[in-house]
Amino acid sequence: MQSIPRDVVVGEVIKRVDWTDKIFTIWVRSDVGPYKAGQFTKLALPNEAGEWTKRAYSMVSSHQLTPNELEFLIITDDNGTLTPRLNQLSVGDEVYVGKTISGFMTIDEIPDYAKDLWLLSTGTAIGPYLSILREKEAVQRFRKIVLVHAVRYGNELVYPELTQQLIHQYEGRLLHVPIISREQESEVLHGRIPKLLLSGEIQAEAALDISVDYSWVYMCGNPQMVRDTAETLKALGLTKHLRKKPGHFSSENYW
């Protein structure tokens, strides 16, 4: 029996949904302290030699709504160390959860002047935004919220039911803009976020403009998307947010 690192606690997989052969969600019952919507912790497993691998994963769940059930949306990288093993987890299996909660991609970081909230994601990075949107009270202050989800293929537009439920709950204030890059689907934008922002196609789809006066943008996922989109936002006149010097956009890279 190998020893468990001090910075993790044991959790149990209580539910699993497979969206594609690589993308899945697990629900983990675990006694981890409170977290804010948009934050992340670590998942960890030992290998047969007793060596531990820990990686960061954002919570899709809301601590307010399901305090002891953490939900994680994960894509398997076949060449990766941890995700092929996470992909083998079944209900009843143990997985270890980091005690330290991290991340600043939260609603309380957004300056007061922001009236419209843009949530830009690639792949599994839609997860933290779903957590944010589940806590409706916290985003009550925004006039409009635009959830942009860019994926390679149509079947990677995960959580269709929750998305529809949220759109319904927000009564016109939540706009959903899916984007598919590697196949053509009628009615869905084709391409990549930076170019579609520069051309105004995302704004047209949401029927909302991006302005230095009232827009706030979070970007999450592929680091190259984050870099390229930051350049586009600067071209639109927006500035990077720093706690010392408030701006209009902030981000979280997934690798």
Ligand SMILES: Cc1cc2nc3c(=O)[nH]c(=O)nc-3n(C[C@H](O)[C@H](O)[C@H](O)COP(=O)(O)OP(=O)(O)OC[C@H]3O[C@@H](n4cnc5c(N)ncnc54)[C@H](O)[C@@H]3O)c2cc1C
């Ligand atoms: C803040 C944060 C939140 C995240 N949240 C999520 C989430 O909610 N869902 C999610 O699916 N992922 C998330 N991630 C990504 C996650 O942490 C892992 O990086 C990812 O799951 C891959 O882990 P792995 O152990 O399978 O792959 P790794 O073993 O880390 O390898 C990743 C890939 O990079 C290559 N690689 C590894 N090391 C190197 C190296 N030194 N040089 C060059 N190439 C290398 C490997 O060949 C492999 O293809 C998040 C990351 C961060 C930072």
Ligand SMILES: NC(=O)c1ccc[n+]([C@@H]2O[C@H](COP(=O)([O-])OP(=O)(O)OC[C@H]3O[C@@H](n4cnc5c(N)ncnc54)[C@H](OP(=O)(O)O)[C@@H]3O)[C@@H](O)[C@H]2O)c1
């Ligand atoms: N999705 C899969 O089928 C798959 C399968 C196995 C492994 N993986 C691995 O898993 C990890 C995550 O994959 P993922 O598919 O979730 O994420 P991803 O590779 O980041 O792709 C998600 C979306 O981001 C877009 N994108 C990539 N670079 C961009 C940039 N510079 N600017 C703007 N948009 C950009 C992609 O467009 P493009 O299509 O134009 O690149 C795609 O629409 C990657 O390391 C990937 O190699 C993915």
